[in-house]
Structures are given as structure tokens and as C-alpha cells.
Amino acid sequence: MKRNFSNIIRLLPMILVLVLVTTGCNRRGKFGTVLPGRSAGVTDEGLAGQGARPNQGNRGDSVPPITNTGIPTPIPVDGLPVDPSGTERPIWDSLIPDASKFAAQTVYFDFDKDNVKPGEVEKIRVVASHLKANATHRVQVDGHCDERGTEEYNRALGEKRALAIREFLVREGVEPERVRTVSYGEDKPVDTGHSESAWAKNRRGEFILMTPPSTL
Numbered sequence: 001m002k003r004n005f006s007n008i009i010r011l012l013p014m015i016l017v018l019v020l021v022t023t024g025c026n027r028r029g030k031f032g033t034v035l036p037g038r039s040a041g042v043t044d045e046g047l048a049g050q051g052a053r054p055n056q057g058n059r060g061d062s063v064p065p066i067t068n069t070g071i072p073t074p075i076p077v078d079g080l081p082v083d084p085s086g087t088e089r090p091i092w093d094s095l096i097p098d099a100s101k102f103a104a105q106t107v108y109f110d111f112d113k114d115n116v117k118p119g120e121v122e123k124i125r126v127v128a129s130h131l132k133a134n135a136t137h138r139v140q141v142d143g144h145c146d147e148r149g150t151e152e153y154n155r156a157l158g159e160k161r162a163l164a165i166r167e168f169l170v171r172e173g174v175e176p177e178r179v180r181t182v183s184y185g186e187d188k189p190v191d192t193g194h195s196e197s198a199w200a201k202n203r204r205g206e207f208i209l210m211t212p213p214s215t216l
Contacts, residue, residue: 088177095138095210102127102139102207107165109203111146114160116168124165127207128172139174140208141165143183146199151185158183165205 105123107116116124131137143158143165162181170176191198 092138092180092210094212096213097140098209098211099206101209102130105207107161107205108200109161109205111199111203112149112157114157114164116164121168124168125172128169128174130209131169131174131178132172136212138178138180138210139169140210141169141179141181142188142206142208143181143185144188144202144204144206145186146202147186147189147194148199149186154185155183158185161203161205 105126107120107123109115110117127139131139141162143160143162145154145158145161149157159181162183166176166179166181169179186202189198189202190204191201
């Protein structure tokens with residue numbers, strides 16, 4: 001009896017080692033290997049199961065702060081002046097918006113792109129011609145995205161799309177201070193569907209004609 005008890009005592013360290021090894025293996029298999037930048041217990045399969053959104057992009061993109069009036073802080077386009085003193089704001093606040101004038105000139109973009117497609121260029125030229133012929137008129141360019149992607153990413157992408165249109169207007173001879181940009185990201189879809197045809201309508205840049213009040 002004493003001999004059996006002594007044998008058990010000698011085997012105890014080995015038994016403990018086996019228990020610890022087995023427990024460690026089971027734990028690793030359950031939670032997976034932690035990857036850099038992820039919390040413990042999150043595996044690739046867990047992330048995939050959450051339905052990752054395809055348009056994540058660079059979350060470090062600059063997003064212009066939106067004021068209560070809906071006017072973002074001006075952003076320069078290739079070094080163009082943007083009225084850093086804010087002296088243009090009273091002028092803009094006095095203008096009357098008209099979203100219908102250039103409804104047919106809405107510019108559409110490809111998925112996750114902010115470059116103006118060749119087929120959309122003539123629309124911008126129509127707006128530019130009107131502005132050059134009407135010196136007191138200005139235009140606001142609204143940038144929009146489809147629902148895919150984070151709010152932050154889409155707000156930044158919408159601003160890039162609006163700025164791309166603004167840059168084209170300036171190259172056509174429109175004074176930069178007569179064009180301002182606003183990004184709504186995914187907040188104002190024209191089609192609330194969840195198909196490619198709906199998303200294609202929502203990836204757009206819209207022109208809002210801004211005219212001075214009538215003096216009559």
C-alpha cells in the first residue's frame with residue numbers, strides 16, 4: 001500500500017504537466033491567435049461573420065467639420081484660395097439656393113472613385129458656362145455616396161467628389177470663391193434601395209445654384 005502511494009506521489013508532477021498542456025491547447029483552439037491591432041478572442045472567422053463593409057478605405061482621410069449652417073470649413077484645391085478669413089460667408093448666407101436649375105447636370109461617379117468620368121465632363125461645362133455668363137451667380141457642389149462604407153469614410157469621399165468637380169469648374173474659368181463644397185456622405189440617397197442600380201444613382205455630385213435676392 002505504501003509502495004503504491006509512493007508511486008502516485010512520484011507521478012503527480014507529470015500528471016499536472018499533462019493537465020496544463022491540455023488546458024492550454026484547448027484555450028488556444030477556442031479563441032484563436034490574436035492578430036496585431038485586434039482584441040483577444042477575435043478571430044478572422046468572427047470578423048467575417050460580422051459582415052465587414054467593403055468600402056472601409058483609409059479612415060485617416062481628412063473630414064471637414066460641418067457647422068450648424070451646413071457649411072464646411074473651406075478646403076483648398078491645388079493651392080487655390082479658400083477665403084481663410086471667412087469674409088465670403090455673409091455673401092453666401094444672403095444667396096437663394098435653387099436645386100432644380102442644374103438637376104440634369106448631376107455628375108455620377110464609379111464605386112469608391114472621386115475622379116470625374118469623361119462622359120460627365122460636359123455636364124460640368126454647362127454649369128461653368130452659366131456661371132461665366134452670370135457674374136452674380138455662384139454654385140454649391142454637394143458630394144454624395146452610396147450606403148456602403150463607414151460614415152466617416154463616405155463623408156470624406158463625398159468631399160473629394162465635390163472638390164473634383166470644383167477643380168474642374170475652376171479650370172473652366174470660374175473664380176474659385178464662387179464655388180463651395182459640402183459633403184453629405186451617405187446621408188441623402190435619392191434611391192433607398194440596396195442594389196447596384198440604386199447605389200449608382202447615389203454616387204453623385206449635385207449643383208445647387210446660388211443667386212442673389214431679387215431687387216424688384
